[in-house]
Amino acid sequence: MDNKQLIAGELAKVIDSLDQDAILNLLEQPKSSELGDIAFPAFSLAKTERKAPQAIAADIADKIDSTHFDKVAATGPYVNFFLNKAEISGQVIKEVIKEGSDYGQQDEGKGENITIDMSSPNIAKPFSVGHLRSTVIGDALSNIFRKMGYNTIKINHLGDWGKQFGLLMVAYKKWGSQAAVEANPIDELLKLYVRINAEIENDPALDDEARLWFKKLEDGDPEATELWQWFRDESLVEFNRIYDLLGVEFDSFNGEAFYNDKMDEGIQILEEKGLLQESKGASIVDLEEFNLPPALIKKSDGATLYITRDMATAMYRARTYHFVKNVYAVGQEQSNHFRQLKAVLKKMGFDWSDDMVHVDFGLVTKNRQKLSTRKGNIILLEPTLQEAISRAKSQIEAKNPELENKDDVAHAVGVGAVKFYDLKTDRRNGYDFDLEAMVSFEGETGPYIQYAYARIQSILRKANFAPSADASYSLNDAESWEIIKLLQDFSRVIKRASDNFDPSLIAKYAISLAQAFNKYYAHTRILDDSPERDSRLALSYSTALVLKEALRLLGVETPEKM
Numbered sequence: 267m268d269n270k271q272l273i274a275g276e277l278a279k280v281i282d283s284l285d286q287d288a289i290l291n292l293l294e295q296p297k298s299s300e301l302g303d304i305a306f307p308a309f310s311l312a313k314t315e316r317k318a319p320q321a322i323a324a325d326i327a328d329k330i331d332s333t334h335f336d337k338v339a340a341t342g343p344y345v346n347f348f349l350n351k352a353e354i355s356g357q358v359i360k361e362v363i364k365e366g367s368d369y370g371q372q373d374e375g376k377g378e379n380i381t382i383d384m385s386s387p388n389i390a391k392p393f394s395v396g397h398l399r400s401t402v403i404g405d406a407l408s409n410i411f412r413k414m415g416y417n418t419i420k421i422n423h424l425g426d427w428g429k430q431f432g433l434l435m436v437a438y439k440k441w442g443s444q445a446a447v448e449a450n451p452i453d454e455l456l457k458l459y460v461r462i463n464a465e466i467e468n469d470p471a472l473d474d475e476a477r478l479w480f481k482k483l484e485d486g487d488p489e490a491t492e493l494w495q496w497f498r499d500e501s502l503v504e505f506n507r508i509y510d511l512l513g514v515e516f517d518s519f520n521g522e523a524f525y526n527d528k529m530d531e532g533i534q535i536l537e538e539k540g541l542l543q544e545s546k547g548a549s550i551v552d553l554e555e556f557n558l559p560p561a562l563i564k565k566s567d568g569a570t571l572y573i574t575r576d577m578a579t580a581m582y583r584a585r586t587y588h589f590v591k592n593v594y595a596v597g598q599e600q601s602n603h604f605r606q607l608k609a610v611l612k613k614m615g616f617d618w619s620d621d622m623v624h625v626d627f628g629l630v631t632k633n634r635q636k637l638s639t640r641k642g643n644i645i646l647l648e649p650t651l652q653e654a655i656s657r658a659k660s661q662i663e664a665k666n667p668e669l670e671n672k673d674d675v676a677h678a679v680g681v682g683a684v685k686f687y688d689l690k691t692d693r694r695n696g697y698d699f700d701l702e703a704m705v706s707f708e709g710e711t712g713p714y715i716q717y718a719y720a721r722i723q724s725i726l727r728k729a730n731f732a733p734s735a736d737a738s739y740s741l742n743d744a745e746s747w748e749i750i751k752l753l754q755d756f757s758r759v760i761k762r763a764s765d766n767f768d769p770s771l772i773a774k775y776a777i778s779l780a781q782a783f784n785k786y787y788a789h790t791r792i793l794d795d796s797p798e799r800d801s802r803l804a805l806s807y808s809t810a811l812v813l814k815e816a817l818r819l820l821g822v823e824t825p826e827k828m
């Protein structure tokens with residue numbers, strides 16, 4: 267039974283002028299837990315009852331049936347309820363034990379589809395921290411939506427098309443070597459790309475050549491296609507190493523190229539509806555009614571653009587997946603693009619465009635400076651993740667040299683640390699990439715929570731504890747009560763994270779739960795002989811279970827020993 271429902275029910279019995287739902291809406295959380303668990307403010311009754319709110323509060327507190335509560339007291343204009351800790355703690359613990367990892371599972375989604383456009387790096391370019399954010403946020407959202415009962419389709423919309431492939435082909439044919447590309451694909455391809463862009467300044471003919479090669483690619487010329495395929499394959503080998511490290515999988519790698527032959531339909535609809543306008547030879551859609559700059563759909567040479575491919579992509583997803591939401595985990599710098607995309611599709615008459623959500627996120631800095639390849643302020647993902655793992659490993663060596671499978675644990679801790687740090691940040695804010703802070707066992711970090719989890723496992727092992735959903739557990743101290751309230755909150759937090767497309771709510775929840783447990787642990791000798799011992803262990807067990815599940819939603823593992 268929901269605590270607020272219970273209280274509203276009891277209040278409705280003694281308040282005539284408000285029904286239970288109205289009372290439910292008025293209930294608040296007191297400013298501090300010393301004042302009580304839930305408060306009813308009496309202000310709104312003052313008019314009808316023609317009495318001071320203080321007097322009304324005192325009157326209600328007097329009349330209420332307090333058998334379900336530890337205490338009911340009026341404090342000023344509030345009626346404060348102290349819930350029955352002994353009773354509720356037992357109920358909550360039992361529910362967690364009974365449901366196991368299904369605790370918090372909801373059926374809002376009823377199996378409907380949500381597509382998630384995530385990661386989506388560009389072929390022949392380095393995998394950036396922006397792509398890392400997109401990968402980690404998209405993956406967490408997928409887990410959260412699934413916990414809400416949706417089905418998700420994780421799509422890696424690779425940047426594998428565009429004029430830059432023409433440039434790359436020309437550069438490769440002029441200066442490249444197969445061996446060099448195979449040895450270090452992205453590094454080498456990037457060098458070629460940088461070089462041709464520099465040389466074009468003095469030799470504009472290179473640009474025409476590149477356009478020609480891209481045209482060949484678009485027309486399916488075998489040599490161009492083979493080169494493109496090779497660049498793509500080699501780049502994916504590198505990207506896949508990062509995905510393996512991160513433990514992230516995709517349902518589809520359909521990127522921009524996949525839509526190359528699927529753009530006509532959208533353009534045709536625009537033409538039929540008279541939405542395309544000519545502007546200096548190019549075709550645009552006016553978006554003034556949306557307060558947006560016009561969308562450029564086709565260049566004067568007939569070439570399509572990023573947005574043209576995204577239109578085809580969205581139409582394909584609507585048709586293929588019948589999504590209830592089409593989510594794009596992409597950096598803030600593309601906000602305008604997604605606003606325009608949505609607006610164009612809306613003008614085309616697609617109502618599902620209302621279900622497109624740009625889950626945007628802020629920039630990552632390093633040493634508080636903007637990242638810049640040119641200035642050498644860069645984060646190379648693969649070596650950085652390896653570094654996180656090795657730092658985790660030295661901390662484990664120092665703390666627990668006897669630990670079995672140290673490498674697996676170091677992997678879970680190092681990678682988990684980077685992911686957690688990203689996810690605990692409100693996604694619209696950026697953050698400074700600080701490996702030291704990420705892998706620290708202190709502070710609001712992934713390792714802090716993983717450590718709390720492993721500590722509980724060690725307590726449970728020592729006690730040889732076997733949880734039972736039929737046993738009767740009961741606790742009534744202040745520290746365990748904080749944990750109980752958090753455990754009870756888990757489903758609501760998941761729902762809020764899902765509604766707001768915001769994994770940081772889960773991350774913050776996990777931090778609070780780990781902190782509440784550590785406080786409990788500092789106050790209570792869990793293993794001491796006492797009639798409460800089993801209840802304490804059951805509480806610890808339930809905490810660990812929910813911590814593990816919260817971290818799982820974030821894509822972070824929980825080693826049993828650390």
Ligand code: ARG
Nearest residue numbers: 383386387388423425576596
């Ligand atoms: N490849 C793009 C980039 O790296 C991100 C693609 C995002 N997804 C999309 N459907 N436009 O900036």
